[in-house]
Amino acid sequence: MSYMPIPFERQLEESDGVVEGVYLSHEYKKTDDKIVTIYTFSVNKFVGFSSNEIHNQNNFKIMLPGGTWHNESYHVEGIPQFSKDELVVLLVKKANRGFQLTNLGLGKYVVKTVDRKKVISSAIFANHNQLGNIDYSEYVRLVNKIFNKRFAGFSNGKNVYLQDQIVLEKNIGREPAAIDEKIKNSSNSASMNIFWILLLLALLGSVSRIYSNKNK
Numbered sequence: 001m002s003y004m005p006i007p008f009e010r011q012l013e014e015s016d017g018v019v020e021g022v023y024l025s026h027e028y029k030k031t032d033d034k035i036v037t038i039y040t041f042s043v044n045k046f047v048g049f050s051s052n053e054i055h056n057q058n059n060f061k062i063m064l065p066g067g068t069w070h071n072e073s074y075h076v077e078g079i080p081q082f083s084k085d086e087l088v089v090l091l092v093k094k095a096n097r098g099f100q101l102t103n104l105g106l107g108k109y110v111v112k113t114v115d116r117k118k119v120i121s122s123a124i125f126a127n128h129n130q131l132g133n134i135d136y137s138e139y140v141r142l143v144n145k146i147f148n149k150r151f152a153g154f155s156n157g158k159n160v161y162l163q164d165q166i167v168l169e170k171n172i173g174r175e176p177a178a179i180d181e182k183i184k185n186s187s188n189s190a191s192m193n194i195f196w197i198l199l200l201l202a203l204l205g206s207v208s209r210i211y212s213n214k215n216k
Helices: 008-013 136-147 177-215
Strands: 017-031 034-047 060-065 067-069 072-074 087-095 098-101 108-114 117-122 152-155 158-161
Touching (some): 017 060, 017 136, 034 072, 060 087
Antiparallel strands (some): 017 034, 017 087, 034 152, 087 098, 087 108, 108 117, 152 158
């Protein structure tokens, strides 16, 4: 099977969610007369899924075709390889029996550091000028843009939102609160200035009338 590179943003659009975590193990099974491999991950954070769908931090599983079952092997081109304790980003789709990768091998990215910069790199197109070296902050920005949600993670075994992954798109078209307050204060200041100007004009008018009456 040969793959064509697909822009990362489009891959996100084709996915139901994103899971970032550490590869733990795999096992083979036979389901509906087909050999499959079940991969297990420890989840650091995710987006696109509910807390009911991903509730066990150390037991997130994806199912991919292929593997070995009782000396019977079934090989599928394009299935990614995983290394023990490898930190990965998975583009995930919901399936009838759990979760699977979006477009098989295209759905796996590796989190790594290149020239002291944190990036994610496509498992299939590691040398691609775009997919092979995506800046980590750009990856987060695109995930927030496509799913319009914050990442969720785990704290003390409980599912929580990660506060540092706020969706900035929700603030587009609205000034920050600090600017709103400045505008409000400026408006109040202008109103007070007009009040004092009117009062001063009224006093000058009164003085002018009194002076005119004395000269009559």
